[in-house]
Amino acid sequence: MQEKYHPTEIEKAAQNRWESTGAHRASEDAAKPKYYCLSMFPYPSGKLHMGHVRNYTIGDVLSRFHRMKGYNVLQPMGWDAFGLPAENAAMQNHVPPAQWTYDNIAYMKKQLKSLGFALDWERELATCKPDYYKWNQWLFLRMLEKGVAYKKTQVVNWDPVDQTVLANEQVIEGRGWRTGALVEKREIPGYYLAITKYADELLSSLDKLPGWPERVKLMQANWIGKSYGVRFAFPYELDGRKELLWVFTTRADTIMGVTFCAVAAEHPLAARAARDNPQLAAFIDECKHGSVMEADLATMEKKGMPTGIFVEHPLTHEKVEVWVGNYVLMGYGEGAVMAVPAHDERDFGFAKKYGLPIKPVIAIEGEDYSTEAWRESYADKNRGFCVNSGKYDGLAYDAAIDAIATDLKAKELGDKQVQWRLRDWGISRQRYWGCPIPIIHCESCGSVPVPDDQLPVVLPEDCVPDGSGNPLNKREDFLACTCPKCGKPARRETDTMDTFVDSSWYYARYCVGAGTRQANDRMVDDGTGYWMPVDQYIGGIEHAILHLLYSRFWTKVMRDVGLVSYDEPFANLLTQGMVLNHIFSRRTDKGGIEYFAPEEVDLVRDEGGQITGATCKADGRPVDYGGVGTMSKSKRNGVDPQALIEQYGADTARFFMMFASPPEQTLEWSDSGVEGAYRFLRRIWAFGYAARDAIAARPAMPASLAAPLADVRRELHLTLKQANYDLAKMQFNTVASAAMKMLNALEKAPRDAAGWDAVAAEGFAILLRLLAPITPHVCDALWSELGYGDDIFAAAWPEPLAAALEQDEVELVLQVNGKLRGSLRVPAGAPKADIEAAALAHEAAQKYMEGKPAKKIVVVPGRLVNIVA
């Protein structure tokens, strides 16, 4: 055994052995309970970042822990390989996205291996390979057949200078990131997946996911956004025709307070009104500027213009003017809203700005609504009742809506309706590096699906995008084809699929067929497959809505197509917090934005040590400090874990990651603390080395131990008990600190006391097994060096012994009026009356009671006594 801890050597040796014995290859075994542990697969951006290290360490700790607990564990890995960054890199370096991606995969795979993760590499997949994305295309065709996939127009960000569609990420404050040009909205055709058909089930089956965090389920429920309301119409006459202006509202009880209507700029009524109103036409044009992002739309200044068209209130028959409002969205509901300024903040602001009438129609019992108090009354729909509303006066929310909906229905001008916030999933992307949509455009037959036997539609891998649209449009060899229907020359669709499609089903692809390699004659296995669903899914909280919702949707579609028999893909979910770091940026001359890595700047701090700004090391000019934010390639604030691994080894990196913060919390990166983790691992090695002879002798535990040693042993087992509790909660930071406490206890145990060798041997065996999932290499090496066994991961998980935990006396905290005043020792299991008597007799109790009698005595067994005087 080596005297010093040499992480590089022992890690290399352990990894080589695991690889040569196939230690992490998983195969079906009916004798053991299965544990499919899956971490979200990475986008191959170049090198691993700290978020990956955190994510995969959590997954590996869980995998190794379950393996020691006797489970048959599968932990696979793959690559979410299509995406925008590859195209950006191509523009910068003139390298095809495919080559860039494959190079990155090779490098990152090496990094993952050097971290010692127990991954089954034989099942590796990459979504940019035709044998994977073929099945995207195949299921898309099934969806077309079922009417789940369909075509309609979509609104996109358009850069008028580059003449290209921009991703939301490429729009910075309403301008194109490369050109600085004001972004415009543009309508183009695209394919949609009807996720709204599954809205009800996606919402209700959240209740069947007890292993998901409440916050994620709540976010999904709010995103799906089921609301009950009333859809109704305002009749009007225009160009001699009778028409209806449909709107939807969740607050039909305020219908008598309507003082105007507002329609989206894209609404047909707006277009009609603009025909002979150049001012309005100009305003509608102005509304086309800006991005399509929800956050931008919600925070922009509310503007409007009257159309001069009046509609008739369906109940009062009053004339109501129609306005065009930039805050009304064509994609939501009807693209038109009723406006009740008295009881809606947005309508209120709009009415104030343009001098429109405000008519309060809801009041709260006992409150004066002659002032603007009625605005408050709106907030709590359960307290208000109708006023100023004719026959509806006095009705509360539910009764008012019932009565109003009934009256509207009688006039055939509306009814109650369930409304979803969820919108259908637009999957068309005008980008090259993605899965081709399997459609052929024929002049006579229109859009024709590619027949199954012509799949996959293979993406050429040698294109280099230049920023001016999709390079596939210049690839005649890709474009030219024949129509499957009529056989005439035709053109291929060049749009590719949203990369969320790729990641919506990869979890099921790792385990198609028996054995370790994927079968290629089918997309996924049916419900008789061994591994699905995933037992534990781990990934960033940033995926709480989109990726997880799309995956749930995709699973349900696969079920309805008859591919699988399970309803939900992920039984348990752990959402890890993000790893954050400082962000530095600077405006470019063109109005774009340029980011700087933390190592490229010098920090400027105030007296309190707070960061106020920074300067660029290269040119000495100031850069803007943008606070902390998620580590991302685009913001250039990632930290490369490679240096960490090379200097200290994988175990130190893993231990530090687990120790620094609980998995679900955000982690603000700092370089300090890593040294401490390394020091701890050195101390473990040193203890093992010093105790090697005692442990190798396999000493038997004496029948009884003297006090100091019995205390050490009790502390070890107590700490183990707590650590096992924390592990079940997946709170790994306190498991790591438990390991540190154990080492502290072992180090301070008196070596000359009888039985020390037995306590040391037992305690160290507990410590090594507890720590093995977190720092597998060093624990594996010590376990075999000290003769505990050949393979620590084949050893049983440690459990605390009742005999070691036994205690005669317990210490209770003594409080007087809730303030800590002392402590008392009582026999374990002492009756309450004895504890009360002992507390009252205590010197400190006498002093702070100041002669007053005890009004009440609270005894919390095993914890405290509180005397209320």
Added chain:
RNA sequence: GCCGGGGUGGUGAAAUUGGUAGACACAAGGGACUUAAAAUCCCUCGGCCGCAAGGCUGUACGGGUUCGAUUCCCGUCCCCGGCACCA
């Protein structure tokens, strides 16, 4: 703006979900060992008062419930994530 989460020493955090606030570490300061450095070991470490024993105060801020609140309730401020074309 809307939805979700968070705010505890100089720093990361802990507190068995209403019961000793700051475990375990990092950083800092002091000391031991050493020719020296590294490594290692020991001590101090929320704030205020005090030589000390000890006392008061303290979990973003303001209220409330309770014998007892970091934990529960109401309000305010700040930070992080998501907002449908980043993944």
